Amino acid sequence: MDWIQKLKKYNEKKEEGRGRLSESEIRTEETEQFSKIYNECKGPVKTTHQSYNSIPRFYYKLPAEDEVLLQKLREESRAVFLQRRSRELLDNDELQNLWFLLDKHHTPPLVGEDQMINYEDFLKVAEEAGPKCKPFFTATVFSKLLQIDPYGRISIMQFFNYVMRKVWLHQTRIGLSLYDVAGQGYLKESDLENYILELIPTLPQLDGLEKSFYSFYVCTAVRKFFFFLDPMRTGKIKIQDILACSFLDDLLELRDEDLPKDAQDSNWFSAPSALRVYGQYLNLDKDHNGMLSKEELSRYGTGTLTDVFLERVFQECLTYDGEMDYKTYLDFVLALENRKEPQALQYVFKLLDVQSRGYLNVFALNFFFRAIQEQMKVHGQEPVSFADVKDEIFDMVKPMDPLKITLQDLINSGQGETVTSILIDLNGFWTYENREVLVAEANSEEPQEQEV
Structure with a gap:
């Protein structure tokens, strides 16, 4: 007899004696009987497959605020991991060597002034370039850059720019990740403020800013990121969203010492633009109370x-x-x-x-x-x-x-x-x-x- 039939039989008996029991007694008796019948009928517990015991751990609880040692350990391990990833990237000498090899193995004839390379010579460069360059020398990358060329070649300059862009993206991601205190792939407002504050001395176009204005500049810069990348006002933005938008390019454009005036005026992150916005705010504040x-x-x-x-x-x-x-x-x-x-x-x-x-x-x-x-x-x-x-x-x-x-x-x-x-x-x-x-x-x- 299965458990459903047993329950039906119990219900029939319960109806016969309903007048003798109160509602609370009936509910208690129903719960007890159900548990008893269910445990009798569900049969022996199935044994867990042995392979389940070998499932690797995939969730690690973040340390609490009072677990100082665990937090410190996590920060140090992340820093070591990011340093290792940074060492895996091509440095300037390796990039120069890559350009030399591409130039050496280019496939004639020339198209204007642009050197080209076919897939066979592309693989020759891959053999000589070293293990760090291996991820770039794939058939997928070659096909992405393939254009209308009668000899089935790609532009050496386009390929090299592709490599440079990839290296820059990885470097920037690692740099931003160092400020990711939570280690969850996003930056809070305070994290991005620290990143930009420490970036200021590396941007020649901001050399003229007085240090007393730094806090206002950082606030001005950070707001653009959060206004456009955090429209739901969660208080955090994904690092991958920062990399995907053009704002970081605009900010790092200030490394150019010869940046034209019109480019500065149209760049929200430039010194003239930040001073313009803050100056307007001060001019509107007639009672000078800061609000x-x-x-x-x-x-x-x-x-x-x-x-x-x-x-x-x-x-x-x-x-x-x-x-x-x-x-x-x-x-x-x-x-x-x-x-x-x-x-x-x-x-x-x-x-x-x-x-x-x-x-x-x-x-x-x-x-x-x-x-x-x-x-x-x-x-x-x-x-x-x-x-x-x-x-x-x-x-x-x-x-x-x-x-x-x-x-x-x-x-x-x-x-x-x-x-x-x-x-x-x-x-x-x-x-x-x-x-x-x-x-x-x-x-x-x-x-x-x-x-x-």
Whole structure:
């Protein structure tokens, strides 16, 4: 008799004697009987296969904060491991030797000034280059770099640049991993701050920075990484995400002593850029208390952001006694200066979603555009009809739902910067309304080609 049949039989007996027992007694008896019947019927315990005993340990619990020796041991073992990985990388002498071998075994004829190499000569270089170079000399790498060449060759320069880039990525990953205190493949804000602070002396373009400004520079640099790579505000970013984005390239570009001025101006991490952002913050801080009130922030940019939008900024963003600190201000600046990027649109969308519904409806659009209409009246302009603006916005975005605009709709449309400008900034709306005139004026200012 299986255990299900036994339970059925027990239930039949239980129904006969239900009137004699209380509910609590019945529940206790049911539990006891079930355990008894189940243990009788489940049979002998199956023996564990012998191979299970040889499974290697794959989980190691991180040491607690009070386990100082274990923490120290873990840090030292990670440092030794990273040092070993660093020694496995090609150094400058080995890279020079690799270039010499590639040049020696190049496969004629030349294509312009670019030397080429076929697969047979490629393998000859692999034999002479040494074990450290072996991972680069594979059929997969060769096929990736293979272009339209009648002799089936690849460019020596492209291959060497590929090797250089790989070595640089591994070196940078090891360098970042040294600051990964948790050893889990990500950096917290304090970890990245330490990395950038110790990087400053190696960047010639930052030689002119005063040491008193270092903390503000580090804060300015770190915020860009976290604003774009940690949009969910978890307080940590993966090292592989840092390597995959272009921000580290921009930062390390400051090693170039002859970096052009226009490149410095467009680089968020340059000294002129950091001083510009911090200088703007100081200029807005009229009472010199180190924080910005809503009234002080209203003078940001052209001073045409609407009061309704600024009110939402102070409702949703982290403030201290109703005032904004420099770190929160940096998020604000990064959002408004990069409104073509999804992370910036996410920041602004949260402010526009005044009902916290996850989408913008006609009410939300009207809520913000009324402030634009009020500003137009103040400046003596004839207010534009909201109905016309609403229709234009929906035509630009083309949302999946004709009555709702989601963040994804805004991103997919490629019109996020224009839509947000229309709703939060009088100057942005004026630029949109007069776009045809502005384009015509710009074209008329271009130098005309002389007729021959």
